[in-house]
Amino acid sequence: MPYVGVVVAYLLGSTPFAYFAGRLVKGIDLRRHGSGNLGATNVFRTLGAPAGVCVFLLDMLKGAIPVIAFPRLFGVEGTLWWPIVFGLFAIIGHVRPYGGLFKGGGKGVATAGGVFAALAPLPFAVSITTFLVVVAATRYVSLGSLLGGLALTLALLVTRGVASPVTWVAMVVCAFVFWTHRANIARLRQGTESRVGRAKPAT
Numbered sequence: 001m002p003y004v005g006v007v008v009a010y011l012l013g014s015t016p017f018a019y020f021a022g023r024l025v026k027g028i029d030l031r032r033h034g035s036g037n038l039g040a041t042n043v044f045r046t047l048g049a050p051a052g053v054c055v056f057l058l059d060m061l062k063g064a065i066p067v068i069a070f071p072r073l074f075g076v077e078g079t080l081w082w083p084i085v086f087g088l089f090a091i092i093g094h095v096r097p098y099g100g101l102f103k104g105g106g107k108g109v110a111t112a113g114g115v116f117a118a119l120a121p122l123p124f125a126v127s128i129t130t131f132l133v134v135v136a137a138t139r140y141v142s143l144g145s146l147l148g149g150l151a152l153t154l155a156l157l158v159t160r161g162v163a164s165p166v167t168w169v170a171m172v173v174c175a176f177v178f179w180t181h182r183a184n185i186a187r188l189r190q191g192t193e194s195r196v197g198r199a200k201p202a203t
Contacts, residue, residue: 001074001075001076002074002075002076002082002085004074005066005070005073005074005076005082005086006085006086006089008066008070009066009070009086009087009089009090009093010089010090010092010093011093011098012062012065012066012090012093013062013063013066013089013090013091013092013093013094013097013111014093014094014096014097014098014102015062015093015097016038016097016102016104016105017054017055017058017059017062018030018037018038018039018040018042018043018055018059018106019031019038019104021043021047021051021054021055022043022046022047025047025048025051026046026047028046030042030043030046030047031103031104033046034046035194036104037104037106037107038097038104038105038106039055039059039106039107039109039110040052040053040055040056040059040106040110041141041142041196043055043056044056044141044196045194045196055110056110059094059106059110059111059114060110060111060113060114060117061114062090062093062094062111062114063087063090063091063094063110063111063112063113063114063115063116063117063118064114064115064117064118065090065114066083066086066087066089066090066115067083067084067086067087067114067115067118067119068083068118070082070083070086071083071086080165081165083118083119084119084165084166084169087114087115087118087119088115088169088173090111090114090115091108091111091112091115091173091176094106094108094110094111095107095108095180107145107177107180107181108173108176108177108180109145109148109149109177112149112173112177113127113128113148115173116152116166116170116173119166119169120152120155120156120159120160120166120170122155122159123152123155123156123159123160123170124152126151126152126154126155127148127149127151127152127155128148129151130144130147130148130150130151131144131145131147131148131151132144134147134148135196138195139195139196139197140188140193140195140196141196142181142184142185142187142188142193143188143193145177145181146177146178146181146184146185149173149174149177149178150174152170152174153167153170153171153174156170
């Protein structure tokens, strides 16, 4: 029964809310506009703040719902690893939707945020605060995402210790977020990364 939950978590994670937002708000395919990424940042830049915030929250729910609701729904309540597994498959679905049959996906930040908001609320609060402060100060969403991931890992190391499975999962997810942002990291180093609310710098 829990393996059915894994499939459902993956399919929920695969739900491309950014794609739907593009179609509903402007009748466009966001995979062909802005950065081409089906994440909240591209929605924010292309469709505006209200749509961006809505998609960010929906993408977070894709991660939080499997962690909170699926253990009871699929008969594994009281375990630690199954909520983690459900959350991880939601993240994978967001990044690689529908087994690659649907071309496009996000970078996993908002969905991972939802997973850890459910698994570790206090470390998540540290992470989201770091993200908001960095984005407000620099206007770089990518930098905020990267430093928010590091802040989450450090907060878990302090509050739960290195032996906690949640800490280890956070380390893996943080490394994965860095991998999905490797092009952004290169642009940050070159000074060509786009800032929220400003025109893209010349390359």
